[in-house]
Amino acid sequence: KQEVTQIPAALSVPEGENLVLNCSFTDSAIYNLQWFRQDPGKGLTSLLLIQSSQREQTSGRLNASLDKSSGRSTLYIAASQPGDSATYLCAVRRDDKIIFGKGTRLHILP
Amino acid sequence: GAVVSQHPSRVICKSGTSVKIECRSLDFQATTMFWYRQFPKQSLMLMATSNEGSKATYEQGVEKDKFLINHASLTLSTLTVTSAHPEDSSFYICSAALDGPRIGAQYFGPGTRLLVL
Numbered sequence: 690k691q692e693v694t695q696i697p698a699a700l701s702v703p704e705g706e707n708l709v710l711n712c713s714f715t716d717s718a719i720y721n722l723q724w725f726r727q728d729p730g731k732g733l734t735s736l737l738l739i740q741s742s743q744r745e746q747t748s749g750r751l752n753a754s755l756d757k758s759s760g761r762s763t764l765y766i767a768a769s770q771p772g773d774s775a776t777y778l779c780a781v782r783r784d785d786k787i788i789f790g791k792g793t794r795l796h797i798l799p
Numbered sequence: 800g801a802v803v804s805q806h807p808s809r810v811i812c813k814s815g816t817s818v819k820i821e822c823r824s825l826d827f828q829a830t831t832m833f834w835y836r837q838f839p840k841q842s843l844m845l846m847a848t849s850n851e852g853s854k855a856t857y858e859q860g861v862e863k864d865k866f867l868i869n870h871a872s873l874t875l876s877t878l879t880v881t882s883a884h885p886e887d888s889s890f891y892i893c894s895a896a897l898d899g900p901r902i903g904a905q906y907f908g909p910g911t912r913l914l915v916l
Contacts, residue, residue: 733907787905789842
C-alpha cells in the first residue's frame, strides 16, 4: 500500500530564506508526482508535476526534484515571500489513484 | 488551462437532509472524475472514481448508498450526501482527468465546504 510522508509537518522561516520541503513515498512504481499548494479553506493549486521519467521541474522560484528509486521528492522554494505561506501537499499517482501526503504548513515571517 | 468548477462552494444543512455537490469541467471533456474528502488538518482522501456512463468505483470504507455519485455527461459529475450527519461535515474536492495521452493531468476544483448541523 502506497504511503506518502511529508516532513516537516510545519515550518516557519523568515522572509527571504530559501527552504526545502520533503516528501517520501513507499512504492516507487508511480506515474508521476505532483506538488500542490492549498490555502486555508481553499482548493488545490497545482505547482509542479514531475513525470516518472523526469528528475526535476522548475517554475519561477520553485524547483521540484524526483528520485523515484529512493522514493523521495523535494520542493525547493527560493527567496521565500509572505505570500508563499500555505500548506504544500505532495501527491503520487499510479493508475487512476492519487495518494496525498498530509502536507507541510509553511509560514513565512515578514 | 483546464478549469474545474464546483457548486456550491459552501453549504450548511440540517442533519438528515441530503446535499448535492456539482463538479464541472468547463473547457474540456473528462471521462473520469474523482471525489476527495478532507477533514481538518488531514490529507485528502479519495472517496470514489466516477466514470461517465457507468457506476462509480468507491474506495474501501466509503458507503456507496450514502455518497451517491452520478457522472451523467463528460463535463458533469455530482456527489449527493444522503441523510447527512454532523460527522459528514468536511471539505469535498473533485478533480477531472483530461482525455488523451497526458497521463497525470488531473485538475482540481476549488472544493465545497459542508457543515451539517
